[in-house]
Amino acid sequence: MRKILVLSVSAGAGHVRAAQALVAAATGLHDVEVVHCDVLDFVPAAFRKLYAELYLDLVGRHPHLWAYLYDKADRAPREAWFSRMRRAVERLNTRALHEEVARQGADAIVCTHFLPAELLARRIAHGEAVPPVWVQVTDYDVHRLWVQPGMRGYLVAGDETAFRLRELLPDTPRIAVTGIPVLPPFAQRHDRAACAAELGIDPQRTTVLVMTGGAGIGSGAAMVERLLAIDGDFQIVALAGRNEALLAAYHRLAAAQPQRLWPLGFTTTVERVMACADIAVTKPGGLSISECLAVGLPMVLIAPIPGQEERNASHLLEQGAALLALDATALEYRIRRLLADPALRAGLRQRCLAIRRPAAARQALDQVLDADAAR
Structure with missing residues (x-):
């Protein structure tokens, strides 16, 4: 041994x-x-x-x-x-x-x-x-x-x-x-319909997964509220983790926008949430982006920490596997563009799958x- x-x-x-x-x-x-x-x-x-x-x-x-x-x-x-x-x-x-x-x-x-x-x-x-x-x-x-x-x-x-x-x-x-x-679950295929049923969301609708509290570009709740103002048939899953105040803010927004926003607290099965998503909004931490790459999830990167996260973001941009939004206006623009252009989303996904190392x-x-x- x-x-x-x-x-x-x-x-x-x-x-x-x-x-x-x-x-x-x-x-x-x-x-x-x-x-x-x-x-x-x-x-x-x-x-x-x-x-x-x-x-x-x-x-x-x-x-x-x-x-x-x-x-x-x-x-x-x-x-x-x-x-x-x-x-x-x-x-x-x-x-x-x-x-x-x-x-x-x-x-x-x-x-x-x-x-x-x-x-x-x-x-x-x-x-x-x-x-x-x-x-x-x-x-x-x-x-x-x-x-x-x-x-x-x-x-x-x-x-x-x-x-x-x-x-x-x-x-x-x-x-x-x-x-x-x-972790091994990120290297496995997960059935989108089954994972969506666990969350109570529609597997057929375009889904944006927000995995950040909004550090660097305002509060997470303000960021999600701005995305909810975008017209279109899409839904948002907002992951608050262990941040109870943020989760409560997401629930208040969800009450005003039923069937569009699904708040989610801490979960040990993020890979199953990712399996329901078409776009991830995330900070470019090394592990976060590696997990998205492993499941082939296109990313909009926000508020990179100077130093390591900036370099991570540069790598993904060079590889054509993500877009970068340095402020809330840029984030809204990137999301609008991705929602309107399925071919762009598909291209980002293919690049994610091409460079992943699950x-x-x-x-x-x-x-x-x-x-x-x-x-």
Whole structure:
């Protein structure tokens, strides 16, 4: 029995979803065990709050400051004073993590966030015994923070990411283009009529799925209300997640527009909701867009976070798999255009299907296991 430890960080949901996909991909492998740990479960509460909540506050309320910091960190040499200070703070607050890594006794480690990769790289540099460490990059570009010495290999979204990594890495380890891991249900075909019946919507009507609270372009409720003002025979499913206030606002709108808006709270079967949809309105997080690609769902991307989400959006636009709306006016225009042009929707869908990698999680595991067997 070989054991793989997957380390994520719950600063944003994408890193955790990628880790969960790797765990799920091991189902049915009788000689492999994959265990997932969130690094922030092994740090003091104050550090957890600072690391996770500060990131969310920066990208949500101070995107220009985040853009500056993102670019600065991508260009700074590893030995810059603020880089040394950041690593020292991280080391002081992650001792319990190293104890957990030792307790797990894994044959290999996969990091879906750069923080554990950086911490383990330091131990490797000091000659400490560490299992082979792989880095699963969860965006369609790679920031310098992901690039750490001593890694066994990198698992990346596409050829351009691999090309950029080879430029950044002095001693090139194995770099495998596997895609970004998504959970197995996103790789399966789902019957549209059955999924629509679960939601209570009409499977024959054009459906717009809104999967964002509207960060960056006003409130989610105002955004959905503007889309509801568009004439035409279409319906909207508005996903509020765990945001109870947003869900309540969607319900108020739905009461005034029956049979046009279906609010939805937190769900563990997003793939079945996507199966009913013709267009998704979403932010371009690495996992969100990979899930849409996996099911062939055309996207209108809104309010990309400066840095990683902007680069994700650029990738999809270059591939012809999405449209971009930088404000509410642009969003309304894009939706009007897609509703009026089924051929445009079909073209975007075909591009999504052409570049998707629904088996990314299993391919990533295969890379790790093959390298481990070859040692």
